[in-house]
Amino acid sequence: MNNVEIEDFYHHDFTTASEWEMFIARLEEIIHEWKLPNIKIGSCLKSGDFVNCPWKENSEKLLFADAEFTLKHFKLKLDDDKGTDNLLEESEEEKVQCHKDALNASNDFARIDGNHLEIARYYGIREFLVLQSVKKDSVMDETKIRILLSSLAIAATNANCDIPTLVQVQEPWQKMYLGISIGKGICTHFDMVHLKKVPLHCKYLTGLLTLFKQKVGEGCGARLDPVMISVRFSYLLKDWTNSTWTQEPPDFDFMQGETLGVAELGKLPFGATYDPIAELHLYTTWPEMSENVVVDSEGFTDLEPQFAPKWSVQVKMVSSPACLLGEYLTDFLHLCNNQKTIVDLLGDAVTYSQQEDQTLSSVFNVLTESKIPTISTVVGKATTKKNKNVEGPISEEILLSILYFLFPDAEENSNTPYGDLTIYNIDEDQWKGVKTCAMDSLVWRLAIVAAHCTHNLGGATALAQLWYEFVQEIRFRWERSILISG
Template sequence: MDNSEIEDFYHHDFTTASEWEVFIARLEEIIHEWKIPNNKIGPYLKSGDFIKHTWIEAFEKLNFADVEFLLKHYKLNINDEESSAGPTEECEDARSQCQQDALDPLNDFAVLAGEHMEIARYYGIREFLVLVPAKQSSITDETRIKILLSSLNIAAINSNCEVPLLVQVQEPWQRFYLGVSIGKGSTANFEMVHVKKIPPHCKHLTGLLSLFKQRIGAGSGFRPDPVMVSIRFTYLLKDWTNSSWTQEPPDFDFMQGETLGVAELGKLPFGATFDPVGELHLFTTWPQMSENVVVDSEGFTDLEPQLAPEWTVQVKMVSSSACLLGDYLTDFLYLCKNQKTLVDLLGDAASYVSSEDQVLSSAFNALTESRIPTISTVVGKAVTKKSKNIDGPIAEEVLLPILYFLFPDAEDNPKAPYSDVNSYGVEDDQWRGIKTCAVNSLVWRLSIVAAHCAHNLGGASALAHLWHEFVQEIRFRWEKSIPIPGVGSGFPDSVRTCLLHQKLQMMNCCIERKKAREECILKSQSMDIDDPDTESEEEFFECTSEEPTDEEEPSVKTVQKTKHSLWNRPAGRLAKHPSLRLVKTGEALYLPVTQDPVPKTEDQLEEDAQVMMQLGTDQHASEMRARLMSASLLSDMESFKAANPGAVLEDFIRWYSPRDWIEEEGLDEWGQTNGHLSPRMMIPNNPWSRAWSSAQPVPAHRQKRLFDDTREAEKVIHYLVSQRLGQVAQLLLPSLTHAALYTLSLQEQEALPNLPDVTQSILNKLQFATKPIHQKLQLYEEITFDIEGVEALVAQVNSLQHKLGGNTDSKELTSFLVQLMRGKEVIVPGGSTGYIGTRITTMFREAQKAVHILTMSNSNNEMDVSGDNKQKTFPEPVCKEFILRAVTPRPSPTSTPQPQRLYACLKREYIRMAGLFSEDTIFI
């Protein structure tokens, strides 16, 4: 029993797989799941395929030694029909796909975006597997690195996988990859070197060639054929301040100068505040040439940029370039959230305008006039000007041109007059649907000037000052009965214009009614009033005593002269109706002079609608609703009775609501068609009959005004005065955004063919944003963001046009700019000898000259000891890239020739070399 227990205790199952074997088995399983061993050799690549086509990516998770890894698969997605025919497999030892790609020079130096995509650049392969730590941990231990490489090697052999298998080691930022590819009768090893200090012998092509030949010829005793070399140098130009090629931003600091031009006030700024082009990268390339035709050593080099057969350019824009129009809108949006009152911002100078008790008459206003200078006190139309004025946030010399620009009729010779006052409706088809105002109207100008003040003249306090002056001028014009320019006459257009424009239209309506009433009073006072008994009977008698003609029917009675009583004389007649007569007396029916309908702004209509909804649906609510709506009806009835003494309800209905008069067959005694009232008019005690019975014969000019222009004007002024700063900004925001979009629409740039479509999409958003009476700032923030993006693109194109095209405009340049704006590397037409290449060369030369002058000014010695002060056209390249290729037998002279490739990248801070070295595994 004891022996059996001991045997069970020390028994081991050697068939159990270890953790390392499980890891390798999982690698093989994933490779088979992705069907990688079944891949066939693809077609030959074309130039630019690495960039033009998409890369397919897949990944799987797996664990090994308590570390989580990701196995990623990258493959270039190529349509076989579009590519050249692939190589035929002549024998079993044909080159693998990665070896074929390593010798293909058509996609050298391709820069690909995406994680681990630099592998394609380092080794020139179109498909690969890479094993990376999942949590960005580093694998720096040499033993672990060898174990992972061994695992990949075993998995590749067991699964018959010819696709390269690589592993990322060292620190993640180093982008360090090692790997292997097992082909048919050959093995390709992927090696890499990455050091910070560049060895002196590796700084030039000569040293790299020596290193490459030594690596591929070690132990073989075979002298390889000449190495094929591809070279690329990168030159950087980013110091635009030292160059005359910088496009200066538009100068919109005009408000800080001595004068203020009207032309600048009427437009919004557009463009970048500084050059939006951050860097220009020039790539000079010498593709696939023999090492015998080029020399690049420490003492001499043939690799001059002007001699490079290929020039390509790529630009990098400033990440967050500040643009003038976007800044204006952003600052104004910020003010929309300001809840301070005018008194908070202007102090005692504006305190009187916040009280309704002090908004009374012109005489009282003159006693409490603001200490801030207003247009009412400084222009010719003002009565007096105070001897002492305390300057507000906006200086008077700046404020005056602004106010004259808003109210040009205050000048004898206006510099910027408005067009026809009746043309300020939103009728332009391009902007139809935007609920703001007409272009260049008063509200349009006010919104632009407000943006100038908010951005350049002091922010919130400057906007408050401008608004205070604007309201003071509106009050002044009301008191003096001076129409407001740039608004137009007529009723407030609550359908197509913004609320502020409606309020100003309401003020103009009030001013027009006030002027008409005052003129009527003056006219009546100037007329001599005669005794009523001596007045002509033609004014008070109606006579239709014509003899009946042969055509008239004998049954028609002849209308006799009717003398009206002194208290019942007709008044307020407008015109004689062409056909209708009074039902009872047969006298002609006269159209009365009635009061005009009551104009209302959008907020008043909304308030009325809410009142109607709050009344409810019962009988009392219906009566109240009818009483509220019958004020205009009662006024018209009284005017009708005054113009037609002896009229009855039927007469009024026939004129006022013909659909409620139902005609019958036959004629009445006055020769008119018989008829009767509609059923709804015959309901006992209906609102129409009650109103008719209570109506008195009062002409319109003696009635109580339906529209009290004085009261309504004071309500508008109070509305404008009581607004907080954020509310003021929100009133102006729709028009300002409209003006910004209008400014954007004026930009024409052939290099941005989609610009009209983008502008139209922003226009659609603005149409939706301006519909509600209460503005939603989030929508305007989105529109501002869109406008900023388009403005930045236009500024970038303008800057590139200025740098690369100058004053020329050609299809070649436009096509070049279109590709350049996509952020890709673009071939320079004509290379260094073309027009664009010449301008690039000149830019580098002038930049070098500026650096040279700066260096000389900072140095005591004007030239070095040798006296060599020759200035170079190009600076030292920021990056040197070399790709060396050869086909040599390895590991011995009797081996099959195998592809060898070395990529070297030299920068100021490091050197990286990535090599693909193949060996024959059969004839070793």
């Protein structure tokens, strides 16, 4: 009896899955859900695909040993994905996708900015899986790293998935990944080393070639063919103060002087308040050369940037540059959400002046003026009278200049008459789908001066004052059948 009790007390069910087995099973399940096994090999990438084509991203959270991880899948979405189902040659079928991409010279030196996309830049691969800690905890312990790598390798092998699987290790800012890819009987390791200081012999091509041959030939004993190499030098220019390339600053006194000319009214400011270019990168590249034709050591080098066969430049712009035209248009568009009326902005004087226009003003105009008055006298008297009734931030002198710019026929010998609006040659294909008014028309000029009033002459109140005066003038001409030019 005692022996039976002891056996029952120490009985364990070894068929219960452990946390590690459940973690592997969950990884395998996610791989099947994303339909990653048995993916056919696609066509070779073209130059610029890494940057120009979008990246597809999937993510899933999972737990292991009281720690939360995120598994992410990244894949470059090509335009000709539908045409990748063509049968490949037998020699091509012996390779997996990551091998073809890694050996493709056109994938070298790709500039990719994005979360975890530096992996594509490191290895030149178009698809990969990344496992990272959710809480941004550093995966520093070597045992933990090996367990995570083994879990990914087992899950990918069970699912017949040959996509590279990597684990983010060390500090997040180091961008360091370790991974593996198993497929077609080949096991490929994606290893990295992060050094605080570059060894002296690794600063030149000769030292790097010696290190490469040593690692490849360890335990192999095979004779290596001449190595094919690609070299790129990067130059970065950040300080623009001492450079002769600095952009000329725009005219900051635009529309802020004592006088307001027609030249300022007819145009909008353009330019950045400070240089919008943050960095300028210059790349000098030597693509695919044999190691026998180039020497680069501490004492001598053939890699002179002036004689590089390929140059390329990358411009990095400031994230939010202060641009004058952008500020003008932004302030103008913000008024679309302004719920205030003209009476709220200009006061009750608008109501009183409207009543006077309908009674006394029209009566006196009939008594004192001829049946068909001259336009200059009409605009001059009406403007003077209305400015006394409705006050706003725009001074009378500037307001007159704006009104004469909108209605040039009211001024004798005007410098800004409306031309023939039908003579403009507009490229219909270029402006197809764009709805706008004719260039230099009345609505065109009104939009420009409205932007000036909003940005420089008093904001929404100035725009309300301009709109009131404009509507008064249009109403006056409409009631008396006076031609509205433009």
